[in-house]
Amino acid sequence: MFKIKKGDTVKVIAGKDNGKEGKVVSVDQKAGKVVVEGINMITKHAKPNAANPNGGIVQKEAPIDASNVMLVYKGKATRVGFDVKDGKKVRVAKATGEIID
Secondary structure (H helix, E strand, O other): OOOOOOOEEEOOOOOHHHHHHHEEEEEEEOOOOOEEOOOOOOEEEEOOOOOOOOOOOEEEEEEHHHHHHEEEEEEEEEEEEEEEEEEEEEEEOOOOOOOOO
């Protein structure tokens, strides 16, 4: 089980976007990477196609390593742990001990 899920709000703790917050758009568990809205923006040169007839330069988010982001819970960045409650594995905020989901 991965500590960060799609839809979570995370804070970047390392790299060029250090300190910024954003929402997780997608998670790649195999590679250990996450794509965060508005973070780690890259410039991509796109060929003309049906969706984009002119082509040109496009700004998009690139994946960032999951170890470089921290979950934000109730406005505070926290580490994430796991507990078993009622036979179900749940995520727990280490800062407060509260169940996240």
